[in-house]
Amino acid sequence: MARAFLVPASLRYLDQVARSGSIQKAAKELNVAASAIDRQILLLEQELNVELFERLPRGMRPTSAGDALVTLARRWRMDERRVAADIKQLQGVDQGHVRLVAMDSHANGFLPHFIERLAAEQPRISLEVEIASPDDALSALLSGSADITAIFNLMPRRDVHVHWTTELPFGCVVAPQHPLAKGATVSLQEVVAHPIALQSKALMIRRYLDARYGWLFSDPQKALVTNSLQLVKQLARGGRYVAFTSELDAAPELAAGTLKFLPVRDKGAEPQSVSIAIDARKPISRIGRIVASVLTDEIQLALKNARTSALPDPLPVPEPPEA
Template sequence: MQIRALMYFDELVRTNSMRQAAENLNVAPTAISRQIENLEHHFGAPLVERSARGVKLTAAGELLAARAGRTLRELDHVQQLIEDLKGLQRGHVSIYANGATVTNLLAPVLAEFSLNYPQLRFSVTITSARQAVDAVNSAEADIAVTLFAPAMSGTKVRLRSEIAYDLIATPEHPAAAYAEIPIRKLTDYALALPEKSFGFRQAFDALFEKEGLDLDPVFVTSSLEMLKELVLSGAAVTLLPALTVRREIEAGQLLAIPLSGKTGIRTHIDLCIAPDRQLSFAATTLLDFIETFMRELTDSRTERKG
């Protein structure tokens, strides 16, 4: 069985069309059909059923489809490891991440890292925490950086860094008078919050319920940029980790006000890898760089508290 046949089959599964798969691979449709026939001969079973609507996988085809993509990704990974043995500092790193905080963590890290290693290439996929962890387990991602991640098996947490959510407001807002703000005081202000599918929003709803408070946010959105703009305009306050709006805080546009007492919301950022997969030079070096960056953030927060 040739690798090319698996590549053609994987593209056919992805596009569900002989014509589209052929166009994407820059080959004739007959070449796709011939390679599928080779696979069917190799496995001794039909893999696809052809119709005017496209192709439909057989039971055997479903089994192969579930494994072909990972097999091809692992072969690409082996190629990268072989290049590393040759001393070449080139390569590609796939990172999956979730949450607005993660986006703001990764952007400065990758920007600085790329200046040091200009030959490396990166792809960053922002998705849910569960999908990010699944991507590491299925070899789609080299590294996952997750926020509010569920407990999942099969993934190694390289580093866990705790973060707290603060009240984010403009310096002109009445809340700016507080060094620490009581949770009950939040009911006096127009709140902008993420929609209920976000892990943070669920934690915040539970906190309000525990305190016996009614939660009635004026604005609900799935966009971090929308939350920031609403706060910057003075129309609302929100709750986010200070890291999320670090640039605006440094510019004097926003303030991060801790919640008083022990009623705050805390979560963790996890830096995750697959426990049984050797990373390439590019991925290993980036992993170390992210870990150092996260530790420095943790240390700086500890110093400020002290």
Template sequence: MQEISQVRLKYFHEVMACGSIRGAADKLDTAASVISRQIQLLEKQLGVQLFERRARGLAPTEAADMLLEYHRGCRAQHEHLNARLQELRGMQRGNVHLMISEGFIDSLMEHVIAPFCVEYPQINISVNVGSVNEVVEAVATDAAHIGLAYNPPVDPRLRCRVSRKHPVCLLAAPGHELAKRRAPLTIADILPYPFALMSAPYGLRQAVDLLEFTERIHLTPSLTTNSLRVLKQYALGGAGVTLMPNLGVHRELASGELVALEIAHPILSAPECQALLRLGRPLSSAADEVIRRIEQRLPAFASA
């Protein structure tokens, strides 16, 4: 088979990402007719149909999924070559992209990213925050080299570099009535009091949803949010209690502003923090150094 044009692969990738030729054309600032023609030539070269033309847009075929995986592999190998060349230059250039759950922000910046940026100022680092599903998808599609997630679902496209259990516990202000009780608490102990929960589709809420399904109960929180900071402030203000791991609240626990109490339930004891990589993706020297530091220096994985 003749070598596939990288230009055509680029157009193909954008059509897949945008879901339409018009969307890809707008993103690439290229005429839609040019992209359409290149896709047709690509289909002719490969001898397969890549998209089914439907009234609502384009639907990728199985061949398109295979070609997308090939394209990702090409990009990863190109990145790996650049990484090897960077090694020869002493890591003077490069990019490392991370997608993380919110609870990792403070400790990641303090123990890993800030020191790395001081030591290697020529390496460009990007850190984006998202839900557990967004973390998984970013790593699986090569949008991020490294993912840090709380309670991620199993995904055959990924491998876990390091993990450690971080149970869901009850956080309360020291003056709260539940803070005066002896741990472990039961779910029945918590229900009479106002509480705050994370919203879907975050890993923390997925653990709580599984608890509801297993125990056949329905939890009605006084407050829901997509931010761990809001949960923390809710508990600090004495408005009620919240269910979350101790990620991101180490200072408040150490200072006595918050109290963390164990909850006696196997579902809430099971969640893990995980550092995720795409299975089979070679890492650049810079990305490999970042994941090594995460494994060795991030408190979430201490004694892992």
């Protein structure tokens, strides 16, 4: 049976031209005649009395008006998929497509386990995962290009509904052989006595450090800055560097025992957070709730494994004397 489209063809064509950069490429992607796409876009421009694309020598680029209409088209297409999924669910089938935006640190943490579990438990739910910064993840959620996001340090907003959240102690990670690893906690004064591997200002934890503890970076000789969390963790594992990051960021290494997490004990050190959020302006679908629930379970499991590995080994129980 041919698929029924609820979004007008003109908006679907407009969206594809914006993605492809030209009418010819869009025609190949959609398997539609280029003349049909061109005609629909011209009709839209006539009806709205505005140019929707800049015609350039090497393609087409949306104007400001075009961008606004593309945003509308993508929101409607997302709603279309949601309605189709809701209809399937009314028929007793958990089927549909969910777009998730997560952080880079999740890619080698809980995300692979989450994807495998969802595929095994809900094979009719297709998943699209995009890796983004916290700022871009929030923008994707509010623009309608994402259904769910797993995001660090989400500030309260009326247009965002938090499905689940938990606090993450503010701290740093070191290798087991690092001098600071002997303690259960650490002070910032102790940290600055050692080389520090810093994440770039694109990440929330660095912005927090800059705002609250800018003096940490007064000696540039002792800090290495990178936008790669994986490099930060590798440097910490090497035994020389201290790295400020969360338990969730370093969950695989903490669970494996290759890094140790040390909460910062300084007064005023505020916890970080990780949240699973959806757009509060729309009702979440049944499959959205399923995905959010599995995602919550996997994050909680990752944190549990990371924290369990940090507990000291239990003392051996003495055997009773022989009678």
